Amino acid sequence: MYASKERQAEEQRVRQVAATIQRELEQNQQKLTNAAQETHQIELNYGDTAKINTLEVDDRMETNAAVQQQKQLVALAVENQTILAKRQQRLQRLAQSPYFGRIDIAEGTDQDTLYIGTATLMDDQDEDFLVYDWRSPVAGVYYNGTLGPVTYPTPLGPQRVELQRKRQFTIKADRITNMFDTDETVGDEVLQGVLGAAASLYMQNIVATIQREQNEIIRNTSADVLVVQGVAGSGKTSTILQRLAYLLYHSRKQLAAEQVIMFSPNHLFSNYISQVLPSLGEKNMRQVTLHEFLEKRLWEVQVEHQFTRFEKDQRSLPAATRKLRQYLESTTMMTRLRAVVQQPNFCPRFTDLLLAGEPILTQEQMQALWQQLPASLTVADKYQQTKNKLIRLLQRRVRQAIGTDWLQEQLESLSELDYLSLSAGATFTSDAEERYTLGKKLAQQHFAPIYDAIYNDFFLDLEQQYLVCLRQECPAGVSPVSWQARTETVASNFERHHVALSDTAPLLYLRDLITGGGQNHQIQYLFIDEMQDYSPAQLFYIHHAFPVAKLTLLGDGAQDLFAHETLRGELLPALKQLFPHQKIKVYSLNNSYRSTQQITHFASALLPDAPQILAFNRPGPRPKLLVCQRLLELNQQVSRACRDLLTRETMVAVLTKTQQEAEQIYATLQVDAPVTLMTEQTHHLQTGVMIMPIYLAKGLEFDAVIGYNVSADLFNAANDAYILYTIASRAMHELWLISLGAPTPLITQLAPDLYERTNA
Numbered sequence: 001m002y003a004s005k006e007r008q009a010e011e012q013r014v015r016q017v018a019a020t021i022q023r024e025l026e027q028n029q030q031k032l033t034n035a036a037q038e039t040h041q042i043e044l045n046y047g048d049t050a051k052i053n054t055l056e057v058d059d060r061m062e063t064n065a066a067v068q069q070q071k072q073l074v075a076l077a078v079e080n081q082t083i084l085a086k087r088q089q090r091l092q093r094l095a096q097s098p099y100f101g102r103i104d105i106a107e108g109t110d111q112d113t114l115y116i117g118t119a120t121l122m123d124d125q126d127e128d129f130l131v132y133d134w135r136s137p138v139a140g141v142y143y144n145g146t147l148g149p150v151t152y153p154t155p156l157g158p159q160r161v162e163l164q165r166k167r168q169f170t171i172k173a174d175r176i177t178n179m180f181d182t183d184e185t186v187g188d189e190v191l192q193g194v195l196g197a198a199a200s201l202y203m204q205n206i207v208a209t210i211q212r213e214q215n216e217i218i219r220n221t222s223a224d225v226l227v228v229q230g231v232a233g234s235g236k237t238s239t240i241l242q243r244l245a246y247l248l249y250h251s252r253k254q255l256a257a258e259q260v261i262m263f264s265p266n267h268l269f270s271n272y273i274s275q276v277l278p279s280l281g282e283k284n285m286r287q288v289t290l291h292e293f294l295e296k297r298l299w300e301v302q303v304e305h306q307f308t309r310f311e312k313d314q315r316s317l318p319a320a321t322r323k324l325r326q327y328l329e330s331t332t333m334m335t336r337l338r339a340v341v342q343q344p345n346f347c348p349r350f351t352d353l354l355l356a357g358e359p360i361l362t363q364e365q366m367q368a369l370w371q372q373l374p375a376s377l378t379v380a381d382k383y384q385q386t387k388n389k390l391i392r393l394l395q396r397r398v399r400q401a402i403g404t405d406w407l408q409e410q411l412e413s414l415s416e417l418d419y420l421s422l423s424a425g426a427t428f429t430s431d432a433e434e435r436y437t438l439g440k441k442l443a444q445q446h447f448a449p450i451y452d453a454i455y456n457d458f459f460l461d462l463e464q465q466y467l468v469c470l471r472q473e474c475p476a477g478v479s480p481v482s483w484q485a486r487t488e489t490v491a492s493n494f495e496r497h498h499v500a501l502s503d504t505a506p507l508l509y510l511r512d513l514i515t516g517g518g519q520n521h522q523i524q525y526l527f528i529d530e531m532q533d534y535s536p537a538q539l540f541y542i543h544h545a546f547p548v549a550k551l552t553l554l555g556d557g558a559q560d561l562f563a564h565e566t567l568r569g570e571l572l573p574a575l576k577q578l579f580p581h582q583k584i585k586v587y588s589l590n591n592s593y594r595s596t597q598q599i600t601h602f603a604s605a606l607l608p609d610a611p612q613i614l615a616f617n618r619p620g621p622r623p624k625l626l627v628c629q630r631l632l633e634l635n636q637q638v639s640r641a642c643r644d645l646l647t648r649e650t651m652v653a654v655l656t657k658t659q660q661e662a663e664q665i666y667a668t669l670q671v672d673a674p675v676t677l678m679t680e681q682t683h684h685l686q687t688g689v690m691i692m693p694i695y696l697a698k699g700l701e702f703d704a705v706i707g708y709n710v711s712a713d714l715f716n717a718a719n720d721a722y723i724l725y726t727i728a729s730r731a732m733h734e735l736w737l738i739s740l741g742a743p744t745p746l747i748t749q750l751a752p753d754l755y756e757r758t759n760a
């Protein structure tokens, strides 16, 4: 009886709040319409003003002032319209679900009841909060505290209150579909509902069900480098997107979405997460993949793609190559380059700048300029001064060219069109002036490629310089023969305008060290998802490239597809080496939310150094292992599995190790549903069946996953347990693994009750 009275009271409140939202929506819509008309009217007037007679000087001045004023009016009107439009969107969001939580807090005899939703809502008089934004300090109590004494931050210091009740709601428009009181962070029941639902094409926000351990990460504003080491499906991506929404809300004046950048694993992922921030009323941050970032900075050469390298590695990766790679991709490699550049007599390798085969500025000249500079200057300063001197030398060359016969001849033979473009409508007072001006322009045009080359730092022979650094010293633990062979490979790569992935970070760093460029001071926050896919050298370089950005790095050592081992072993010393002057905070997330208990147990058992992975209590069928004897049978079984799964699930993924296998199965798959072969160029998830190599499925999830050909032949290398774990942990509800011939011992050695084995 009491419970139903409570429910009635809550239902009545929701209806009242929903009615307020509706009223505000209507009023705001009216204001928005008026504002749009006003903007339009001002723009019309602005057009008229521009037509005012500008012949008389006085009129002209007046018109200029009027135009300025009109421009300001337009800007104001547009701003006003933007604010109203944002408000309308916020109200529309609240109308769908006004709030999801309630807390009752008491301070002494003062009692307060607060409702928490995705945005703030005031009552009609603008006096009382009907809904508190989830990011407000007091709302932290909802996510953080169990009942009893709790504290939350205020401008006057920590505020201590008694949390007397925590209530959760599921509300659709003005109807409560579920409501209960809880003492937990966020009750199991709501989470069960959310996690049991079907996969979606876009990631959803988790604002109503943020867990305590996630909340801490979201609200941390003090760390310079915040690292989240979390098991698959622990909500790392969800948490950082919520964190970004939190940071944008709290630093509204100092931080804009444009000052935030996120490194994401691929375009599919970027698109998959693109709706989370807008659903929380925030603009999206910039996203970039590692390959895009490297390619943009090394635009004159072709950069090896991580995915291409992964595919090649599957065919063969000798131990010696792995060892060399480890060194090239280490922080030691980067600091060694720094030491080379900081040597007292360091002089970079330069290259002649040629025009039609003729050297215009020579490396000897450049070296001489460098040597003349005071030894006390930094390398970057010396470089800039050399660059400036080269520009001056070029200017002198331009002046000298003006009087030369060849230039005068060219002037004489200018076509009418060339003359007009060169003179650009200028009038000259004398013939000599005309000859000089046009001659100078012609000379400037002639030497423009050299100017561009200086401007773009092409006089620095970065490739030779890099080779010099490599040849200087063979690192400890690497055989001199393989080091030399590797260095020769780098040289022949350069001849083909190609750079191997391992050389990209060192090469870029070397260039920046010498030129003093390459640093972006605008970005305030930088997020890296899947940090285990970055080598220490790449992380080192990214930190160098964005020196003021606070970093949030997320990863899972167990999803180490590319065998960088960045997140294996002792994390803190490695981080200290990477970020020696930063305040580092490391969080671990061990609860896995994505998959059923059966899938999580199976996936965790695959890992050799089994981390602590806590499965969420959501039961489902055990993973299935199907063994086939012939290729034809394997393909038939995959088709059959897809058909079966599609009777229950909407998004089924066939995950392979390589692109080639994905193409093979795509060619033979027979199902009565849309089938999409995903490639690096695919940007959107699809319903039906998606086929892709595992590296494209990073960070994604599907209702059901079929692991394609998990045979002993294919999964036998040291890193394969991690690949298989990544495949398995993409599945939310069902996992099938199909093998051609004997399945990998990674599976067969597991406890038999972890999966169900069938022979086809």
Ligand SMILES: Nc1ncnc2c1ncn2[C@@H]1O[C@H](COP(=O)(O)OP(=O)(O)OP(=O)(O)O)[C@@H](O)[C@H]1O
Pocket: 191, 194, 195, 204, 206, 209, 210, 211, 214, 230, 231, 232, 233, 234, 235, 236, 237, 238, 239, 556, 559, 593, 594, 698, 699, 700, 701, 729
């Ligand atoms: N607090 C939460 N409330 C509701 N759902 C959650 C919560 N935390 C995580 N999830 C859900 O769990 C799934 C996995 O989350 P997410 O992709 O953020 O994890 P992840 O740690 O980045 O995973 P991975 O490393 O495996 O890619 C998503 O469906 C997400 O919505």
